[in-house]
Amino acid sequence: MKRRHLLLAAAGAFAYGQTGSPGFYAIQNAMIHPASGPAIPNGTIVVRNGLIEAVGPSVPVPAGAWTIDGKGLHVYPGLIDALSTWGLPAAAPAAARPATPAADAPTGRRRGGGDETPANVQFLDDGGPEDRPSNTSWLKAGDLVQPADATLTAARNAGFTTAIVFPSTGVFAGQGSAVNLSGGRAGDMVVGSPVGQYVTLPTRSTAGFPASLMGSIAYVRQIYIDAEQYKAAKAMYAQNARGLQRPAYDRALEGVLESPRILLPATRKVDIDRMIRFGKELKIPVVLYGGAEAWRAADSLKASGVPILLNLKWPEHDRDGDPDAVESLRTLETRELAPSGAAALSKAGVRFAFYTTGLERPADVRRAVKRAVDAGLSNEEALRAMTLGAAEIYGVDDRLGSLENGKIANLFVTDGDWLAERTNVKMVFVDGKKFEPAPAPAGRAE
Amino acid sequence: MHRRKLLSGILLAPFAAYAADGTVVIRNAKILTVTKGSLEGSILIRDGKIVEVGPNVNAPAGAKVIDAGGQYVMPGIIDCHSHIATDAVNEGAVSVSSMTGTGDTVNPEDIGIYRALAGGVTTANILHGSANAIGGKNVVIKMRWGKDTPEIVFDGAMPGIKFALGENPKRRGGASEGGLNTRLRYPATRMGVEDVIREAFTDAKAYKAALDDYNARVAKGERLIQPRRDLKLEPLVEVLEGKRFVHAHCYRADEILMLLRVADEFGFKIRTLQHVLEGYKVAKEIKEHGAGASTFSDWWSYKVEAFDAIPYNAALMHKKGVLVSLNSDSGELMRHLNQEAAKTVRYGGLTDDEALALITINPAKQLAIDNRVGSIEPGKDADLVIYDKHPLSNYAKVQKVFIDGQVYFDRDTDMNERAAKAERKKALAEKQKAAARPAGNGRRPQ
Amino acid sequence: MKLAAFLLATAAFAADDSFVLRNVTIHPVTSADIPNATLVVTGGKIADFGPKAAIPKGAKVIDAKGLHVYPGLIDSASNVGMSEISSVRESGDVNELGDFNPQLRAVSSVNPSSDHIPVTRGNGVTASLIYPGGGIIGGQAALMHLDGWTWEEMAVERNITMQMRIPTTTTSTFSQTFGAGRRPFAETKRRYEERLKLTGEFFEQARAYQRRKAAGGGGFTVDRKLEAMLPILEGKEQLLVFAARERAVKDALAFAAKENVKIVLAGVREPGTAVKEIAERKIPVILGETLELPLEEDSPYDSPFTLPGELYKAGVTFAFGTFSVQFARNLPFQAANAVGFGLPYEEALKAVTINAARIWGVDDRIGSIDKGKWADLILTDGDPLEGRSQVKQMWIQGRPVSLETRHTRLYEQYTKRP
Structure with a gap:
């Protein structure tokens, strides 16, 4: 599976027929939605070494980057x-339960015992919080x-x-x-x-x-x-x-x-x-x-x-309910x-x-x-x-969640508003690594 | 009010939201004070408290005047045993579940609250179930429908805990459903129930001793690791120290006496015996111990331990000097405790005031809230019910219910709001049905 | 002490079924109340009553000054005598195995020694329709007097109606281990349709049997189940069909129309729009406990309380049944509670007396104080539907019946405990 991802990524890169350093991209002229601030029309975002190096309306494209023409495209932070x-x-793994309660559990109940207790009987009362059940x-x-x-x-x-x-x-x-x-x-x-x-x-x-x-x-x-x-x-x-x-x-x-x-x-x-x-x-x-x-x-x-x-x-x-039920x-x-x-x-x-x-x-x-x-x-x-x-x-907004300088280069690129029915995801960057989803089958928006 | 608008009809804020410092006069009423006889007259309420009761009270200027139209006013009904308004009742996996409590699971939006209110109940003791020899902690609530949990909890009520004897706590010690249940729980007998209680209190004493020992030694400057705080034993220590009431579910005379003797031995009191259907057989011992009894009016024969139950139980115990109340243990029965009280006139010949006391001042005393509620007296909370006929009549129905001087139920308002609520419901149901209707492919339209 | 005095008084004339009540207020139910009147019972029947009824020579006369006499109350659905302790299976004889058991008869499983019989009597109930349950057709119900040395002596009518439970589509389930649960509707529906179909097929078989029997000839053999269905098919007996919610009620109505059988609806709780049809087709209804919780969260808090009044206004004939054993004694309160919420008082009283007798076709014998009817009577110190009233004396077919119960005995025993 890992190999397939890499192949896909490589194929994507070649599709643009450019040359550049691996993991070094610049998307130009795109509508950039940083999430941390207002949208940037015709913006540029530079990704290098897994991080966002620059983002803004007038960011120069550094030499050596794979450039992607973002005209008509939208760039969002990765979801x-x-x-x-x-x-x-x-x-x-199932939450651990002691097979038998700790012998010295301070409040565990004694067993009923006696000949009348069937051999297959388990006792339900295996103690409480001190046995750390379901944990x-x-x-x-x-x-x-x-x-x-x-x-x-x-x-x-x-x-x-x-x-x-x-x-x-x-x-x-x-x-x-x-x-x-x-x-x-x-x-x-x-x-x-x-x-x-x-x-x-x-x-x-x-x-x-x-x-x-x-x-x-x-x-x-x-x-x-x-x-x-x-x-x-x-x-x-x-x-x-x-x-x-x-x-x-x-x-x-x-x-x-x-x-x-x-x-x-x-x-x-x-x-x-x-x-x-x-x-x-x-x-x-x-x-x-x-x-x-x-x-x-x-x-x-x-x-x-x-x-x-x-x-x-x-x-x-x-769906399993009674359709006539009030x-x-x-x-x-x-x-x-x-x-x-x-x-x-x-x-x-x-x-x-x-x-x-x-x-x-x-x-x-x-x-x-x-x-x-x-x-x-x-x-x-x-x-x-x-x-x-x-x-x-989760306290990880120093590295994730928006398109800002220095954050992890997690982003995705679409050909329209991400919530619109017919919009397609064209590219996804994870840790600066580019993926291109296979196009959706014709006639289906999903 | 905001919520009222959104949830039309489900969650009503108090109908007539008089300012909390408002003054209200209920006039032209037949007042059943329960503790001070009955009279025709008025009740003056200020800041949610009863200020004056008499044939003539002066309504201060600006007071809201409610004409009772010659109808009956009695104190709000108090139910000493209920399981409404909680999202959980039993923690059945253990024989001692004192670490749990209904206070953790209060559901102020349970429709049962509103229904109880419409039955004249203003205060209820929300108990843990009876699956455990020692059950969980309880919470006393006022039926302040529309308010959140902290506001419905009866501020200042003594904490309590549920015990249970007899068939219920030992039920899981035996096979059920055709013997399929092989996960048995100790105990299976009344002896075992006693054993569980004795052992729990033995543990509690040891726990207390360990804590005391630790504190004493630390005070002397010893360096010690603090013992673990045990939420299971802590409430039992509180029971031993008289800081927590015991409300014990029980049926048979033998088990009632057993519990009283165990309590005597360990040096604590049983505050109330709940159900206590054979209480009439050991009324003397109950009185001597000082326990209250909270029973049903006429339930019997639904299980073996209820076969000697008699509808004279309440009257008999009362006549023998026991502090008796009638409870519901049921969201349905709770709605007509006044009629349950009336049965003690039929069975055992109590007077009207004695009968009414069983559902007002007596349960208030049992819960130690009689300084606040349970009778119509100056200084008490203005928790009042207006009935169209004498509340001990089977033809009487609740017209208005006040808690802290505010109207929380009004029959006219309830009736007036029904149509709008039904309409909103119908509109929503139709809208959603239309939206959920499957398209040709069985899915919603894409 | 008061109570004991009465019991003694009872014993004094326990042997006879003729007596006269004097200075009593008579509530005949079928006609206006008569204060300060005389009621004459001869040979177990009501011979005469009125302000000026003549006292037969030598008659035993009871002065009932300040008291009231009513016809004994009739519970139109109970299991009294068929179950003693509800949690003990061994003490229960209500529910048999199998879906179709029309041949079963409740009458002979009514235990005349059951403690529930005197307890129920204690609040003025003199007769009860005692029904079996289980499966779809549970068996034949009996109308029983709540007194007798044997079930034969108790029986007013041995086989008076056939209990049936219309299949329903409930998706809720309950198990001891897992508590309340839900079953998918598709599965429920399949099961419901299958059971409706089975029911239809059973009636078809019964009709085929009816034709075979009528045709006579060789090869005809008796089938006891199908034989028991003949009075239903012939319209001689009513089916007592249990249906609570609107859909079940409608199914029951449709079923009765399709099968062309007479039905009485039982345990109706939220009939919705079916009320009109119930009234139009003059189908009697046996109403359950008035003080119930609404079935739905949003139903008006008082919807179970107002149902009797609503049915009355719609023109439906109904009687009350407790559908219970331990609560059978609360029949009078059940009727009273409907009064606060819209049912006229007279109708409430009728629903536990004459209307019940009419629905069961025994109004020639019981249900009111009328000349020639059995002297099933209660003597009270007030309205018998009110909780605070006392039943002071009871007669069934003119026989004084003890009001002592397990409960009064225990009460007296422990009152005396030092």
Whole structure:
């Protein structure tokens, strides 16, 4: 797969029939959308050694660059999927559960025992937070990325250059990494890591604790309390080990402590408000994800300063549902107004970004963004929500997210407005490396 | 008001949003104070509090006057056992789930709140479920429909925790669904339930001792690693210290007595016995311990431990000196607790005031909020219900409900808003149905 | 003590079925109330009543000053006597296996010793339509007096209607392990259509059987299931069709029209636009608990409360059923609750007395205080539909019936505990 990418890149270069140094490009006369500022008509952008060397209306084309005539073309920062599993193994390693509870677990229940207990019986009560169930907080997505994954190519062809990928199984699923969508080894792809801990709050489970939302929340709370205690104990021990009980090494807490922020699920306004309060209580930076009801939560989000990732898979009519069933006004309104959430957040000055979980095709992503635009979000804000907005939320905006001097040369070039139905992605640059997607089949815009 | 506009009908801000410092007079009312007899007259409300009750009160200039038209006014109903307004009820994976709490999962948008309000309920004790010998923490709320979680929580109510005895907590110790469930959980017997409680409090005492020991030694200058804070045992320590109420689900006389004796031994109090259907058999012991009893009016025979339940339970316990309340444990029953109270007149011959006390001042005392709510007296919160007939009549219906002097339910307003809400719903449903209608290829138009 | 005194009083004339109530307010239900009147019961039947009814010589006279006499209340749907403790499968006999069981009879599975029978009686219920369930056709329901040494003595009509549950399209599922879940609509629909088809086929088989039987001749053999369907096909017996929501109600109506059978709708909760047709076709309805939660989040909070009043206004004939065992004693309150929300009081009372009797075709015997009817009577200190009232005495076919129950016994026993 790696070889094919290279071949494609080479073919693209030759198509222009020019000569120049490898990885040294200048796109001239293009409409440049930097995301960090207003669009630059007839601008030039220079890419060298994987970085943006210059961008502006009157940038001279340096000698030795492959020049690309950008007439009629638009240049955008590469799109970022703000919450993704692209390139990760289909099923992340199951969250570890001890096969048998620790014998000395202070509060673990004794077994019932006795002859009447069938041999195949498992006891459900395997203890609580202290057993660290459903926890792989130490996993880092960047270590798990498979560069050959075909989804990476497909996403890149649609203009995505970066994904913030997370392991996704378990309450503490693991740590996310910002990865560029091209590279021979996982190590080449990682742009920032760890960028956060991905937390899910299961509402029901038959696999043991936590089996409910209230259990999940209590578990997360206890883990952060334990982590604080662990940190303090380790620091004390490191200062002078003599005479102190050695704090037991705990990888689940190590993983949590490594994570600069926590991602918490929040779909409805109720969840959003709840998670804002929870984040405040945990005293660590929080990023929410979901946001179907963000359209009515802009005020709370603004007041809290908590950013939110909006799922572009807007709520849809349940295809498996009873077509005659009367849906609640709440459901209908959420479906109607979910895409207006982005505009509401933008207006309120809330930091937000988009992610694409649940959308299969690039055209679906574009349409979903378009719906947000139709519901009042400006084109610029929409672009920001898929580029710089995401980079800022994860603290990687010093290197990603906009077309600015010195940033990583992640960008894509189209033959029209990126949200228009018939627009084609002509070129994608990842780390300054150029890719040209195969043209779409005739008659199809996707 | 902003929200009201968006979610027409679902989330109503208080109907008549008098300024918080507004003065309201309810005149021409038959006032059932519950604690100070009944009279015909007026109630003066200022800053959300009852200021004066009497045959004639002077309405200050500018006061909002509400003519009750000779109808009945009683204190807002208090439900000492409810599971509405929470997104989770049980954490069933463990036998001791004291680390959880309904306070973490309050859903202020649960339609159950509005429905309860329409049934005259103004305050409810939102309890964890009964799947665990020691369950999670509870939260007391006021039915301030339209407000967010922090605003519906009853400020200053004593914290509590749920216990459960008998069939429910031992249910998962036995096979269910034709023996398919082989994931059993200790305990499977009433003996085991007692054991779980004893062990948990033994652990809690040891935990407390360890903390005390640490503090004492650190105070003496010893260098020690701080013990881990355990969210499971912490609430139990609070119980031991009298800082947290125990609300214990129970049925049979034997298990009721068991719990009282375990509590005696460990030196804490059971605040309320919930359901307590055989409480009448051990009323003497309940009274001696000082526990309150919160029961059903006439539920029986739905399980083995409910076969000796009698509708005279409330009256009998009351006559034997136990502080008794009637609760709902159900979003439906909650809507007519006044009629449940009326049954104690039929079964056991309580007076009207005694019957009304079961759903007002008595549950207020059980929750230690009787300084704020539970009767119509100067100084108390203006949580009031207007009924068109005597509230103990099966023909009575709620006309208006006030919380803190503000109208949160008004039957006329509710009826007037129905048509508009139905219309909006219809319009949205049709619009979305049209949008979701499959085109020729089964997908939406491209 | 009051209660005990009554029980003693009861015992005093327990042997006879003739007596006179004097100074009583009579509520005949079918005619205007009569204050300060006399009611004469002879041989278990109402012989005479009125302000000036003559007291037969030597009659046992009960002075009921300040009290009220009403016809005994009728529950038009319950499982009283068929289930004792709902969580204990072994104590339940309501739901049989299989989809089509018209041959099953509830009557002989009613346990006359069930503690639920006196408990239900305690609030004034003297008769109950006791139905079986399970599958699509659950079996035959019986109209039972809530008193008798045996089920034979209890039975007013042994096979009075056939219980049927119209297949529905519910996508919600429930399992002990996984809790509430959802099933795809396509699957639900397939199952629903299949079950509707099965039901149609079953009726077809019954008709074919009816023709074979009528044709006589050799080779005809009895099929007990199909044989049990004949009274339905012949229009001699009504089908009691359970349908809650609009679609199910409409399906039930269409089914009745197609099969040309008489039906009574049961457990109707949100009939929507089907109300008009129910009224036009004069299909009786048995309404369930008034105090229910609305089925939909957006339904008006009081929609279950207002349904009886709405049906009344639409001209539908209905009676109340508790569809319950443990809550069967709350039948009077169920009727009362509809009154606050639009049902005229008289209609509420009728819906637990005469209208029920009419729907079940037993109004020649029960349902009102009328000459010649059985003396199924309750004596109360007030409105029997009100929670705070007391039932002081009850007669079934003129026999005084004990109001002692498991509950009153435990109450007395533990009242005495020192």
